[in-house]
Amino acid sequence: MTADRRDKLIVALPDAPGEIVRVADAVGDGPLLVEFGEAAEHRQVRIRRHDGSEGWAALSEAILQVGGAPHRVTVLHDAAEDLESREQLRRLSLVANATDRALLLLDENRRAIYANPAFTELFGYTQAEIVGRVPTEVLEGPQTDQEALARLRRRAASGDSFHDEFLARDKWGRDILTLVSVSAVRAEDGSVRNIVLVMEDITKDKQIETLRREMLEALTSAASLRDVGDFLCRQVEALAPEVVCSFILVDAERRLRPLSAPSLPASFSDAINGAEIGPCCGSCGTAAYRGEPVQVTDIASDPLWAPFLDLGLPPGLKACWSSPIKARSGRVVGTFAFYYSENRGPSAWHEQIVATCLHLCMIAIEQHEANQQIAQLAHFDPLTGLPNRSRFHEDIEGQLREASEEGVAFFFLDVDRFNDVNETLGHSAGDQMLMEVARRLQRLFHGADAVYRFNGDEFLMVLPGCTAARAAAEARRALAALSEPFNLSGVTLAKSASIGISLCPENGGDGETLLQHAGAALSEAKKTQRGTIHFFSPEMDAALQQRLHLGNALREAIAGNALELHYQPQLAPESRALHGVEALARWTHPTLGRIAPDKFIPVAEETDQIEAIGTWSLGEACRQLALWRAMGIDIPTVSVNLSALHFRNSALPGFIAGVLDRYGLPPRCLTVEITESIMVDRGGRTLETVRAVRDLGVGLSMDDFGTGFSSLSNISRLPISELKIDRSFMQHFEQDGNAQALVRAVIGIGQSLGLDVVCEGVETEPQRRFLVELGCSVVQGYLFSRPLTPDGLVAWLAEQAGAAAGTPRR
Structure with a gap:
């Protein structure tokens, strides 16, 4: 150195x-x-x-x-x-040897130079057997995805760090799904010197993930809860062949209801069905009672199982581990159990499976309960608990097939004037009455008979094996049962009902036709005499079909703005000065021709289109009045008919005010005609609406007075400005002393209350003179003019003006 x-x-x-x-x-x-x-x-x-x-x-x-x-x-x-470097290497060696994840170190040629003990434990290859070899060549199996393998090699060659899944095969041929983490170790010049592979066995995690996904797919299908439970048990038994599964529900009465146990004898499930959960009720019943898992490692000797040893559990099953299934609220809704053929408890793998299954079972049960609630709401009336119209449509074809030879009777029942109860005693009393009607009908018609609640106070009874004679007898029993007084919140009230009957096969062979015919018979019963029974007839069917056809055509006419208004003058009887005009709806159909109001107005009421006609008439009459005024034609007032339905809508005053404002009309130029039926519609909202309309300054006319529910007390309460005497009093007016007396009385009532009195249907000069003598305020009828088109009314007014300028009238 x-x-x-x-x-x-x-x-x-x-x-x-x-x-x-x-x-x-x-x-x-x-x-x-x-x-x-x-x-x-x-x-x-x-x-x-x-x-x-x-x-x-x-x-x-x-x-x-x-x-x-x-x-x-x-x-x-x-x-x-x-020393620090050697210590660090020592520590890294400890980590590599102690980790439970398989680790391989590769050289620059991608050949193994080191394998930790976890690698040997996972794949079976010793370090001597793997060192010097390319790992993928050793670990590749027949099921290995070649595309994934190519991707792994390609990414490893790039020297980038990454994670990927790789299906490997161990030394004994067992497939192992691994998550491979690849990291490169680079030299100072940036070249890859070594590659570190960390491999984790994710086979079980993937199996759990697959189980969860397939179960969720099953839950989104139309499969029943039992089918879903069977599927779950079989999937779990495939993951852990050493166990036998059971899935048991706990009902509202805290009793066991076996749902799925495909590998257990059906006799055993039947034997424990209905067993009440408790502190000594086997593994499942006790787990449900305690709300915690119960592990029994020896069924034969454990006291929890003593009551169930003779119920048919296979003798080869020696242990049971049961866990409670809890809803999100904490309520125990079921149990999920593993049975073993050895005296043992669960492994960590079993615990992982059950943790997943408990959650899936909870979702399945809650979804089932939600579906049941939805079905209950969709098919049963929430007030009475009776099946509703939707359920009827599901049931009826099967019922007709079963009773094809015996015959079937349809009873359509309606409580007479039920709306009076709601309006006088309140809706809670009305609901109470409907529930009592349902109870009485259920007591009468039970067993194979079916009772449905349709709309409001309408009930349908379907009686198989019923001849016409028996149908009449059963209908009389029903009317008698409903004639018994009702006690409604301390008020005793007697009511009647009407029933329409159709018979199968005489009146039809399918449910919809029989229902339609029973409804037509009910309408006829209510029309002729309430509180009676009426059978359907072919003539009635023809009239019904005509009304249905007319109703559809009327709906199209309203939507297509095909109706029009004609206007009938209202005059002072002596001077013949114009008091106003009444707007009357008229309809001419392209193929049916002119349809009289006495035909299409009742159809409009039956098909709930009368309100739409009244709303249109109000807007159209105000538009026409504004147009006349712009032309210099003085029409003092226009009267428009509205039904009682309009006055149940609290938005009516605002609508009328908006129409008047749109056309720049003062409220006094409009008179709204109401029928006497509004007198029995005593709801607070209805009367408030009537008063609000009158407070606008709009006139209120009581139409057809004397033909319905008239009473002086009712008239005095309503803020009306005008009485209209019905045209029926004029038919034999000159010869009928009673009619004359009634008209005299009505005129006197109007005068005493400060009301204008309008007499309709005046057709002869003697009638006019007599009404002048009685002091009648206003008259209208064919003596003066038929209802006219807007242009026809202008021409009529011009003619009247010309006549007035010539010879004076007598």
Whole structure:
């Protein structure tokens, strides 16, 4: 080696033992060449420095010829860095040997130069068997993905660090899925000197991941909970062939309900079905009771199993480990168990499987319960618990097939004037009544009979094996049961019901037709006499089909703006001065021609289109009135008919105000005509809406007064401004003294209340003169004019103006 004065070289001279001098003192300041051959002694010694500190030094000694004499040369240098490096290598060696992950060190030719014990344990190859070989060539198996193998080699050749999966095969031919981490060790010039491979067995993790994925796929399918449970048990038994699985539910009564145990005898599952969970109820019943896992390593001797030893468990199963399945709320909803053929408990692998399965079972059970709740909501009425219309459509074809030879009767039942209960006693009383109706019908029609709740107060009963005679008898029993008084929140109330009946096969062979015909019979019963029974007839079917066809055509007409308004003048009976006009909806169909209002208005009411007609009429009448006024034609008021449905909508006043504002019309130019049916619609919201409309300054006219639910007390409560006497009183007015007396009374009532009285249907001059004598305010009818188109009304007004300028009327 070459040394200068910076080297810590010291020389011990033999003629001066123990004296230590620096080389420079002995040989001068020139460079000194010292050769340490193989015979030179190298060791580490402990030294003390001049400052008193101690440390380790590397000591090398050799014989040096100086001036022809031999001298022993001792060289010391600080060994702290070498010791640290060796210690670090020792530690790394410990880590490499102690880690449970397989580790390989490759040289620059990608051949193994080191393998740790974990590699030998995982793959079976000793260090001698792997060193000098390319690892992929040793570990490649028939199932190894060649694309993944090529990718691994390609990325390793690049010298980059990466992670990848690799399906390897061990010394005994067993496939092992590994996660390989590759890191390069580079020289100072950047070239790859070594490659470090760290390999982790992820076979079981992958199996758990696959189990979880396949179970979640099963849960998203239409498979039943039992099918999902069977699938889970079979998958687990494939992962761990040494176990037998069972999946048991715990019901709301805390009883065991075996769901899936494909490898256990069905007789054993049947035997424990319904067993109440408790402190001594086998492994599963006890685990469910305690809410914690229960491990029984010897079924034959454990007291927990004493009650179940004779229930058919295979004698080869000697141990059982059961874990409770808990919902997110903490409630125990089931158990998942492993049975063993040896007296043993679970391994770490079994614990990993069960931890995953408990979560999957919880998801499966909660999804099943959610689906049941959805099905309950979708197919059962939440108020009465009866199956609903959706369930009827699912049930009915099967019921008709089963009773094809015996016949089937459909009873469509409706509680008469049920809305009165809601409006007078409140909706809670109405709900109470519907629940009682359901209970009474269920008591009457049970067993094979089915009772459904449809809309509101409509119920359907399907009775198989029912002739016309029996249907009539059963319907009378139902009416009698419902005629018994109802006690609703302390109020005793008597109600009646109406029933429409259709028979299979006489009135149809499919559920939809029979339902439709029973509904038509019910409508006929309510139309003729409430509280009665009515059977369907072919004539009724023809009328029903006509109404359905007309209803569809009307819906298209409303959507296509095909209706129009005609206007009938309203006059003072003596002076014939124009009081206003009434807007009346008219409809001409492209193929059906002109359809009378007395045909399409009832259809509009039955098909819930009357509100749409009224809303359109209100806007169209105001638009036309504004147009007339812009033309200089003075029409004092326009009257528009609205149904009771409009007044159940609290937005009606705002809508009317918006229409008037849009067309720049004062409220007094509009009169809204309401029917007497609003008198029985006593809901607070309805009356509030009526008053709000009147508060706008809009007139309110009671239409068809005297034909429905009239009473002086009701009239006095409503903020109406006008009474309209129905045209029916005018039909035999001149000969019918009773009709004259009624008209006189109504006019008197109107006058006493300060209301205008309008008499419709005036067709003769004697009728007009008599109404003048009685003091009637306003008249309208064919005597003066039929309803006219907007242009026709303008022409009529011009004609009237011309006549007034000529010969005066008498």
